[in-house]
Amino acid sequence: MAGEIPDLEAQVRTGTGKGAARQARRDGMVPGIVFGGDADPLPINIPFNKLLTMLRKGRFKATLFNLKVDGHDDVRVICRDVQRHVVKDLPTHVDLMRLKRSTKINLFIGVEVEGEEESPGLKKGGVLTLVRPEVELVVTAADIPESITVDVSGLEIGDSATISNVKLPEGAKPVIDRDFVIAQVSAPSGLASQDDEDEDEDVAADEVPTSEMGPPDGEQDSDE
Template identity: 75%
Template sequence: MAGEIPDLHAQERTGTGKGAARAARREGMVPGIVFGGDTDPLPINIPFNELLKKLKAGRFKSTLFNLKVDGHDDVRVICRDVQRDVVKDLPTHLDLMRLRRTTKINLFITVDFVGEDDCPGIRKGGVLTVVRNEIELMVTAGDIPESVTVSLEGLNVGDNVTISQIELPEGAKPTIDRDFVICNISAPSALKSDENAEDEDGEATEAAEAPAEEEAAAEE
């Protein structure tokens, strides 16, 4: 399970309706609602600056949070909607859904790369090119992996690692239905330059030989 689920701090909002929501915004808060599970909906306020910072960090709607509200037990939530001002594009309201341990959700999981010392391609001067440092997986809320491990052991220059080659945590599966590339071992830049130079020399030689062959044909 993920070792560090980020906290999301909120306050219970007293009062509901547009009047209470406007009052919250005047105080630098963003009103919201927590729903789902076997508990009644809980109106909350979240500090505007904290919410804006998390939104700018990206993937807010696909991140699992540990919601902390004074007077209530911590609960895992995921955002289902963020309403924004149509002119300023700033958050004005958000909906959070409580999750049971058996709930299936889509989350981006970090990829850890190991085994570089046992990678022939890297020992020969190859370079690890990471195509995806995170993978979006469908996982169970009660069994979220901290990361997915990709072994580079035995890989040579030109080899790719695709999602089908990775052992995923039990119960997890990719959200993309194709065998996409996670990383590859590419040739060192010096070798690429040499290959390009050889190709250019070959093309130049072929271009020089072509007129000579045409002239010989014409003389015959």
């Protein structure tokens, strides 16, 4: 989430080329390069275990990092590529890009909810479901929001709040090009179960064959 930018610690890699990269891997490191931002490329090494842990958490390429390298100023970076071993599928090289203030990037931004106390649906016992705790947005590096807020104060039971109901930061837009649901208020589980049972009973009654319901009122069975 933006607002809690994770640190990515690395070391300057001495030497370049395949030989230096192989030595880094033997030392338990993953070689990488930092480029862009009107500065010279910087060869680095990242601890293998730490990188693998971050990769397994997911969304590594859509996460903004605060790169910390001894002897260099901290800089915000985003991953542009992770090369992997063709058989083991483990990381063998990482490309990181420095960000300018005007750079457009895709990031997952956390969603906060407001208006729960005013929601008529919640007052009636409805249940709020946050369908998307995070939303992927295209944002500029200089204007990364800590979160976006969805207002549920007007939601009745059965209502939903979509991305079009959310006021997005200046210059930000969703990656998904449709009006998707962010949060919804549904009926309490007990009430929903009762509704399902009533519906099942109605269907069952409708499905009873006429032959099993007996003759209409006023008529008698006759063998004549």
